[in-house]
Amino acid sequence: MSQTLTIRQMCDTFGVTPRTLRFYESKELLFPQREGQKRLFTRSDQARLKLILRGKRFGFSLEEVRKLLELYQMNDGQQTQLSCTLEVARGHLAEMQAQRAELDEAIAELKEQMSWAETTLADMARNETDAA
Amino acid sequence: MSQTLTIRQMCDTFGVTPRTLRFYESKELLFPQREGQKRLFTRSDQARLKLILRGKRFGFSLEEVRKLLELYQMNDGQQTQLSCTLEVARGHLAEMQAQRAELDEAIAELKEQMSWAETTLADMARNETDAA
DNA sequence: ACCGGGGTTTACGTATACGTAAAGGTAACG
């Protein structure tokens, strides 16, 4: 079935380089199967990559992301150290919620600065036309 | 006036190392004054450091943060390239809002995974007691 | 048989964001 993607298809789909995918595999973030030499990225790999890229956008390190992936991995089998992993997840959840609150604050501040800048700009334009 | 802080006071206040502060100065993110050899970090430096650290938490690079700081800097004087800087700010605002939306989604997903994990854990505990 | 277009491994290179050690100035304390 064509649920599995080649390395290039993965790259085109997710906007990453082959190097990145091989690097993630070496770091045990992805586990593509092999057809001979060639990597075949399963649905599971695709889902994981999505989470990896999202994690990165939030400033998580690959190592942190790897731990998060363990939680999602649980659905597909093992239940080892489930409660331990839950603890990690709780931490991440708290962190993300805090981050959200801070982000809201930052957005508000930035908006304020921008509106100041905009009115200032308008004032400058007004003075320009006054001078003319 | 003791509005200005020594390097160590800054470190204690913000939880960074002297190295970090000197590094930020070398990258033109901070502009401490000098009393002889020693750096004195003004109120302005303290405000900037706050923004730097927050930017970092959101995954912005120092170079990106530096551009954002230019906008805030505007309040204290120059109006050079104000509209250009506004464009940068607009970009950051959009990025942050998108990040917020994604963060909400991620939080929801993580919560779902966690509740699944919790019920699974409960089931396991039930089976344990059944066996006993 | 050859070649291009994919894929592979191995390995050195690079940017960012500092850590850390070396070597030294200065001011106060005993």
Add this chain to the structure above:
DNA sequence: CGTTACCTTTACGTATACGTAAACCCCGGT
């Protein structure tokens, strides 16, 4: 005057997250 405490500059080292080049295999087409 020596030591301690704190600061300084200079400069090499390090972790992360890949980029990039070299050298190779393999498969389909002409």
